Amino acid sequence: MEKFEVYVLGCGSALPTMRHYPSSQVISLREKLFMVDCGEGAQLQLRRSRLRFSRLNHIFITHLHGDHVFGLPGLVSTFALLGRTADMHVYGPADLEKVMQPMLNYFCSGIPFTVHFHTVDTTVGGKVYEDRSVIVEAFPLQHRKPCVGYLFREKPALPHIKRDMIDFLEIPHFAINDIKAGGGWTTADGVFYPHERLVTPAEPPRSYAYCSDTRFVPELAETLRGVDLLFHEATFAETDAARAAETMHSTAQQAATLAKMAEVRRLLIGHFSARYEDESVLLKEAQSIFADTLLAREGLCLAL
């Protein structure tokens, strides 16, 4: 199966703690890396992850709070120092370019690559990226600043050739791609083997959704239905539900409720408030509603 992994670089909220970096994750999908959010220290954490910097060409920003973007100038500077020449693409709300470009102009002038900013419509969302392996869609979240989540949907893979059938029928190499694409095979003596006898079906395409920061939005269940992994912020415990409402964040219980409504496979919670010394409180609260819940932590890598 092709690689589809989620790395947590930071899963704290705005106030730094000894335990957490601010928000940043990397999705490693086949040969590419995609970053979601880029809080202060993301480049240090990326270094620690030992992921290859050069595989990262696309960064998706959810919203313009500092704990989700302050790592961007440092990341770009470091890429320049490492001699990067490939262009970088940064996706985010409309103001992102306005606020970041002057910093880059000042500190990263003359670097050997271009940073392209792509504006994401935070009111309706929609497809923001596509290649032959994946589609990335934005969808609106509800927070104090315009904010989107991102949904990574793997494209359907081609079926697997049955090696023994190919050998047995002596099917030539040049015919393999046709068969993978849906074709059958007729032998020299006229016997037709339909597609289904020559292949085993591909694994079903996988999907990952990232929801941070947001208040509880039950309507998201449709967008998130059946994803293999849902990251949802759980800044607060239900005992602090009033504070969650006030700051437009979610509780662990709300994150789990959404996971259950959307019938996702697994839930990963993060963006923890600094007030919880012991985050198992958040985990237990979520697991009481949705059993397959995991706590995010720096350095965690989940394979989908």
Next chain:
Amino acid sequence: MEKFEVYVLGCGSALPTMRHYPSSQVISLREKLFMVDCGEGAQLQLRRSRLRFSRLNHIFITHLHGDHVFGLPGLVSTFALLGRTADMHVYGPADLEKVMQPMLNYFCSGIPFTVHFHTVDTTVGGKVYEDRSVIVEAFPLQHRKPCVGYLFREKPALPHIKRDMIDFLEIPHFAINDIKAGGGWTTADGVFYPHERLVTPAEPPRSYAYCSDTRFVPELAETLRGVDLLFHEATFAETDAARAAETMHSTAQQAATLAKMAEVRRLLIGHFSARYEDESVLLKEAQSIFADTLLAREGLCLAL
């Protein structure tokens, strides 16, 4: 003796490594904290140092390379989240305000304190800060961007009262400050005790100098003469002297040569290039010229 300590929050150079954060230090002088440089992650490291954020009101920036300033927006944001109300003062080259103010306007609007930028003349330097305990002076360094070092000079302290003399002569409490300030005392029966008999001299005032980033500037020896602790960048080893010259950095040998010329008490080297897995190479090189050399490392605290 009053507190005068130097905390190393980060001592790497621009390229991040697993071992080092970019440049930042805190000087803890009596009741106040002063930060010099504020690389990405400085607020995280400050948190780890367990120094009280509220004691920090003054930040001195040496020059406008990202690895010395990218931590500033995050630090200000965090101070705001912590409910700070006291104004902050940031000192640095002329462009600092121009490049940082728009970031602060966007991400830190409505915070309950003001960040005041103070322009430091990078061509002549001079006094940039003074209170009853300390004078901070900037002095020009030579780097690819306009750059200054900072010299922290403790003001002479008042002498110590000889407790036993005070008790013996029954000198009243209200007279103590006069005596500390240089006065003597006449007893009820007319015997005069001169100042010198009532006090022991204060410790000599201490000084700390921070030189980063800079090429080797032998003329600095006069400015730095006799300081108790000199931090001097030693980005490279002498084997990479050509690279040091090209990038306007110093070698460990050059840092030590300046320390020797200036007859400082101790030398602390840092701003290490990522290329040295083992920095003892830099330490040995410096110690061969100036024995009292120390390697900076994150978390190091030196008392002067």
